[in-house]
Amino acid sequence: MALPDVKQNATQARLAAMEMPQSGVWAKAAREDAVSRLISMGLPHRRDEYWKFTRPDTLVQPEGPQAALYDTSDEPEMFGAVDRLKIVFVDGVFDAEQSDDLALEGVTIDRLSEAGRADIHWAKDLYGLLEQRGQTPVARPLATLNTAMAGDGLLIHVTGKAPKPLHLIYQHRATTSDAMLHHVIKLEKDAELTLLESGPVAARFNTVLETEIADGATLHHVRKQGRHHECHVATHVFARLGEESSFKSFTLTANGVMTRNEMVIELTGDDAIAHVAGAAMGDGDFHQDDTVFITHDAERCESRQVFKKVLRNGATGVFQGKILVEPGAQKTDGYQISQALLLDGDSQFLAKPELEIYADDVACSHGSTSGAIDEDALFYLRARGVPHGLATDLLTIAFLAEAVDEVEDEILRADILDRLEGWLARRRG
């Protein structure tokens, strides 16, 4: 089917406004392939079914929107309580000065901007590959654009149990920055890594993380987005899991005029586990979209999606979550819940939970709710002397805590809850 003119033009305009980073043989091939795929699929348009609830315009247009800088100096450093290897990007560019040495036992870390210029690299077999696999049955053109144009990123090869987490710290310094990062993480058999991410990459940013998790390997992923309100964000995570491997991902989102987080997970080895969770807090012109697609293509795998959003003053939350169970993926255990707490009548939650099952011996459940605050609980708290605002915030945290509880590490979990409490306390004034 020929691409409609409007899409063709938008895609050409965007590509014309960008320059492909200098690349060696392997990266050049991947990037050029991505460009031709992008031209045939076209960038997202607001009439696309997959973008029904979220307008892609600002993410697609050639000129990136501006975003005011947000001062977060009044907060403690994110994940500050954890011994970690820090890697800093400023407006999407690696900053060696602020970063630790990229050396960690059992882990090799290369920069895409350097390794991509070489003619050969291990990432050749992964870069753009999982992204490409993730294009069916639903196209994800912004990820393809990223494969073609990403200026930097990390290529991480994990061969053992990493002794401490990697923390990617993103700093936003220029109001007009427009950045793309593309990370590839390959975990060998029985390897283990915790990846932390925090902060906005740039005024507009598009990030892709592709991860191949081999048999018995484990990747923990904890991410904080916000509170930089004016940034426009599109993220994609593509994960492919081997036998008895595990991927657990949690995202905290606060503020943000436009955030689209896509997760595409393939369970390809028996007994693999994938858990994805998110807690989002939105106020006013806030739009946050979690789009998740989990494919079960092996036996006895477990997947879990837990997404919670608290919205007020006209904020919008979106959830599109799908579990696809392929023929033969027997004994699948799939679970999906998305819930919104609407603190007023102006806010909205748009949810599209989907199950598509082609195996006959599976257990899949899903649920989606949106509701107001529990007035009885609110009165009970107030009757004990807790002021209205604080009582509302206590109930807000209680609601989000179910998603935060998906984070297994106690220190990280406490850090996230402290942060939520801090944000709410500041908002209360």
Next chain:
Amino acid sequence: MLEIKNLHVDLEEEDKAILKGVDLCVEAGKVHAIMGPNGSGKSTLSYVLSGKDGYEVTAGTATLDGVDLLEMEPEERAAAGLFLAFQYPVEIPGVGNMTFLRTAVNAQRKARGQEEMSATDFLKLIREKAKDLKIDADMLKRPVNVGFSGGEKKRNEILQMAMLEPKMCILDETDSGLDVDAMKLVADGVNALRGQGRGFLVITHYQRLLDHIVPDVVHIMSDGRIIKSGGPELALEVEQNGYADIIAEVA
């Protein structure tokens, strides 16, 4: 201490009069009981005094130590020293019992211009109070009232009362859903708080709670008014003859 004069209250949604001129005065250090048949307005009185939404005061006043209660937010009433032990304590998933109590204690202290209680002092105090009410560490850790039995919920109410040390306590059918042993435990908790100038208003259907919490004054409420007041013997009369006789006698 608690003074209610000619209080008239409508249910907001149904435009229906529930309280039709309640007059009541609970003096400092005294225990008053209100008894009455279903639908007489006893629970409404407790909700209106504590500030629950959904009720409209059409006439009358209610003051605590001379301060107008009806103009205040529920949290202000609590900070002023009013406490309602709920008939049906609310379950709050996700909020730990201990966090809840500490937040409440400190919010009230803050509202009264006092310093917040330190974590150590709070822990020491709550352990001591919880022990008397046979509330174990697990119940303190669990989310507020979630998965608590009927008896545990009521004991948790009394624990809150003991921690918050209010001036004026309203107990709304605290005996409902309790077996004899649990009732005794709850009554002991209440009796331990008697005196010290604290006022109590005990709302109940049955005389049996009043065997354990012996009141100074008993009021009979019917159709939104207090129709008769007397000593503890009035409760025994109700137990023997029911409300019908008293209602007929007054009418």
